[in-house]
Amino acid sequence: MRAFTQHQGLVAPMDRSNVDTDMIIPKQFLKSIKRTGFGPNLFDELRYLDEGKPDQDSSQRPLNPDFVLNQPRYEGASVLLARSNFGCGSSREHAPWALDDYGFRVIIAPSFADIFYNNCFKNGLLPIVLEEKVVDQLFQETEETEGYQLAIDLEAQTVTTPSGESFSFDVDSFRRHCLLNGLDDIGVTLEDAELIKSYEEQRRQTAPWLFNAGQ
Amino acid sequence: MAGKTLYDKLWDDHLVKQREDGSALIYIDRHLLHEVTSPQAFEGLRLAGRKPWRIDANLATPDHNVPTTDREKGIEGIVDPVSRIQVETLGKNCDEFGILEFKIKDKRQGIVHVIGPEQGATLPGMTIVCGDSHTSTHGAFGCLAHGIGTSEVEHVLATQCLVQQKMKNMLVKVNGQLGKGVTGKDVVLAIIGKIGTAGGTGHAIEFGGEAIQNLSMEGRMTICNMAIEAGARVGMVAVDGTTIDYVKDRPFSPRGETWDAAVKYWRTLHSDLDAEFDKVVELEGSEILPQVSWGTSPEMVADVTGNVPDPAKEDDPIKREGIERALKYMGLRPNQAITDIQLDRVFIGSCTNSRIEDLREAAVVVKGRKVADSLKQAMVVPGSGLVKAQAEAEGLDKIFLEAGLEWRDPGCSMCLAMNADKLGQGEHCASTSNRNFEGRQGFGGRTHLVSPTMAAAAAIHGHFVDVSELLN
Numbered sequence: 001m002r003a004f005t006q007h008q009g010l011v012a013p014m015d016r017s018n019v020d021t022d023m024i025i026p027k028q029f030l031k032s033i034k035r036t037g038f039g040p041n042l043f044d045e046l047r048y049l050d051e052g053k054p055d056q057d058s059s060q061r062p063l064n065p066d067f068v069l070n071q072p073r074y075e076g077a078s079v080l081l082a083r084s085n086f087g088c089g090s091s092r093e094h095a096p097w098a099l100d101d102y103g104f105r106v107i108i109a110p111s112f113a114d115i116f117y118n119n120c121f122k123n124g125l126l127p128i129v130l131e132e133k134v135v136d137q138l139f140q141e142t143e144e145t146e147g148y149q150l151a152i153d154l155e156a157q158t159v160t161t162p163s164g165e166s167f168s169f170d171v172d173s174f175r176r177h178c179l180l181n182g183l184d185d186i187g188v189t190l191e192d193a194e195l196i197k198s199y200e201e202q203r204r205q206t207a208p209w210l211f212n213a214g215q
Numbered sequence: 216m217a218g219k220t221l222y223d224k225l226w227d228d229h230l231v232k233q234r235e236d237g238s239a240l241i242y243i244d245r246h247l248l249h250e251v252t253s254p255q256a257f258e259g260l261r262l263a264g265r266k267p268w269r270i271d272a273n274l275a276t277p278d279h280n281v282p283t284t285d286r287e288k289g290i291e292g293i294v295d296p297v298s299r300i301q302v303e304t305l306g307k308n309c310d311e312f313g314i315l316e317f318k319i320k321d322k323r324q325g326i327v328h329v330i331g332p333e334q335g336a337t338l339p340g341m342t343i344v345c346g347d348s349h350t351s352t353h354g355a356f357g358c359l360a361h362g363i364g365t366s367e368v369e370h371v372l373a374t375q376c377l378v379q380q381k382m383k384n385m386l387v388k389v390n391g392q393l394g395k396g397v398t399g400k401d402v403v404l405a406i407i408g409k410i411g412t413a414g415g416t417g418h419a420i421e422f423g424g425e426a427i428q429n430l431s432m433e434g435r436m437t438i439c440n441m442a443i444e445a446g447a448r449v450g451m452v453a454v455d456g457t458t459i460d461y462v463k464d465r466p467f468s469p470r471g472e473t474w475d476a477a478v479k480y481w482r483t484l485h486s487d488l489d490a491e492f493d494k495v496v497e498l499e500g501s502e503i504l505p506q507v508s509w510g511t512s513p514e515m516v517a518d519v520t521g522n523v524p525d526p527a528k529e530d531d532p533i534k535r536e537g538i539e540r541a542l543k544y545m546g547l548r549p550n551q552a553i554t555d556i557q558l559d560r561v562f563i564g565s566c567t568n569s570r571i572e573d574l575r576e577a578a579v580v581v582k583g584r585k586v587a588d589s590l591k592q593a594m595v596v597p598g599s600g601l602v603k604a605q606a607e608a609e610g611l612d613k614i615f616l617e618a619g620l621e622w623r624d625p626g627c628s629m630c631l632a633m634n635a636d637k638l639g640q641g642e643h644c645a646s647t648s649n650r651n652f653e654g655r656q657g658f659g660g661r662t663h664l665v666s667p668t669m670a671a672a673a674a675i676h677g678h679f680v681d682v683s684e685l686l687n
């Protein structure tokens with residue numbers, strides 16, 4: 001996995017709460033058996049005026065001029081500023097894949113849905129929870145200042161504004177460790193293979209019904 | 216020291232290793248797979264030269280992309296080539312690694328959350344995961360069950376474990392009795408309406424209280440299924456006689472002495488009387504009326520006797536904007552009566568409500584009646600091949616067909632419209648599924664979440680009606 005240590009980038013504001021995974025990447029694009037190529041269909045129904053189809057050249061489609069990511073000032077944004085309960089809905093990892101493929105590295109919101117939050121870490125994408133009033137402030141500053149950038153430091157656990165104001169954020173230490181070092185967590189788990197085997201053996205004895213194959 | 220909750224017990228029994236940083240390795244007893252979220256995980260395994268840790272813990276079936284007509288054609292019947300590749304890929308992956316798969320023409324094929332319990336592959340006390348957020352369904356059996364992403368699917372395949380943080384405990388208690396025509400679906404929609412779509416975030420919810428205990432396993436599954444719509448990855452109900460009766464004699468259930476030992480253990484799977492919860496919410500069963508969602512989030516629900524909200528009366532500006540946006544998308548007026556919403560289609564199906572009891576409840580309502588002329592379509596999609604066969608043995612298919620509803624083959628179907636079943640732009644649908652997000656059932660489609668009883672009554676009338684009156 002790609003490591004994440006520090007990042008500075010242009011901020012795009014997604015001013016709506018409960019952004020669900022169907023909105024982030026609509027289901028017709030989940031038919032792909034690959035992990036990449038979802039970027040052009042990120043927020044597809046909001047971003048384009050027509051109905052998107054898989055395997056279509058999206059560069060020819062009519063854009064919705066009202067959608068925030070279509071505004072020239074947010075072109076090249078890599079930090080997404082969002083509202084509460086971002087990523088609610090399904091478990092589809094295609095949602096972080098699409099955000100990543102589009103070019104986002106960080107998402108900042110007052111809260112995230114659990115599964116989405118977890119999926120981000122598996123893909124080198126950093127979800128940051130900041131207090132509602134801080135997020136409000138960042139929204140205001142982003143909208144007021146063209147070219148507004150934020151600097152994120154995972155090691156220090158801080159988000160810093162252009163004026164030098166800094167906000168700290170929490171992240172649990174295992175996830176932080178994996179992300180900082182770009183670790184493959186399957187490899188980390190397999191270091192405990194013996195422990196898993198002995199747990200399994202003991203369960204075979206005490207709860208044999210868990211090991212039934214169908215009849 | 217306080218006693219343990221059901222979640223605490225399940226967690227402790229599956230803990231392989233507590234790490235110093237607060238994360239833990241949790242053993243997974245059952246892993247369910249479907250075609251949409253697994254291909255990249257299998258690909259990852261192959262690229263890393265890894266093998267599945269324990270083949271017989273896995274059970275797979277295609278459900279999201281399968282057509283609900285012409286099933287005898289098998290994979291050839293999938294018109295969309297991209298969908299077909301996905302279903303074929305699942306088949307190839309399962310064959311390569313020796314994983315049991317109920318393929319498209321197998322009688323046992325169905326929606327993954329329907330077939331697990333049906334096969335007894337879902338047993339009380341298990342940890343169950345699947346690359347699908349509605350895995351919470353299996354918690355109805357006193358399981359620790361939740362959805363995972365594709366990277367975690369790969370992790371479970373490779374290690375039979377997951378790295379987890381322990382969640383907080385939440386109890387949602389529904390006291391007393393439910394009224395006539397009020398089902399598990401109405402209960403869970405009422406709960407989500409009360410606590411919101413983020414009300415359970417970070418928590419494992421246990422559903423308890425008299426009204427829950429009186430529900431059948433189907434009703435409990437419906438409730439746990441939608442825990443995720445309340446923000447909780449995990450929903451659970453304690454094990455009791457109803458649970459044990461349900462799992463008896465299923466293909467994967469234990470037999471003989473092992474059965475007796477299992478039952479003895481399963482009887483311990485409830486929260487201790489002195490267990491403490493981080494959060495408790497109570498509802499009165501008798502106050503819950505049939506529910507209808509009017510907006511684009513599952514928390515946007517109203518009693519069938521109620522009205523669409525008026526954004527002008529909402530003080531919170533973000534909420535007001537949310538209501539305005541939802542009403543615009545849904546094509547509804549502020550204060551419009553719920554029973555005035557005219558429908559174009561009716562969908563009875565999905566992992567929330569496609570089990571035999573759901574179909575029986577719908578059949579009671581439509582029996583001897585006819586679908587309203589104003590509807591373009593009303594369809595029933597059973598949750599599995601076995602549910603379909605059971606319904607046909609009971610004559611339910613005839614009741615539906617005579618009333619003018621379509622009787623389809625099993626799959627996810629119009630729940631998320633990845634196959635050919637979908638809503639047209641602007642169409643209103645009474646749906647027994649679980650998500651009413653924009654575009655969920657088709658581009659521009661308008662979903663109203665309801666129970667099978669309510670959907671069936673809506674099919675007859677062409678608009679919503681209060682089934683509690685109808686059934687009296």
Ligand code: SF4
Pocket residue numbers: 278279326327328347349565566567626627630631648649
């Ligand atoms: S029926 Fe709907 S919610 Fe359930 S697994 Fe299928 S698509 Fe997901």
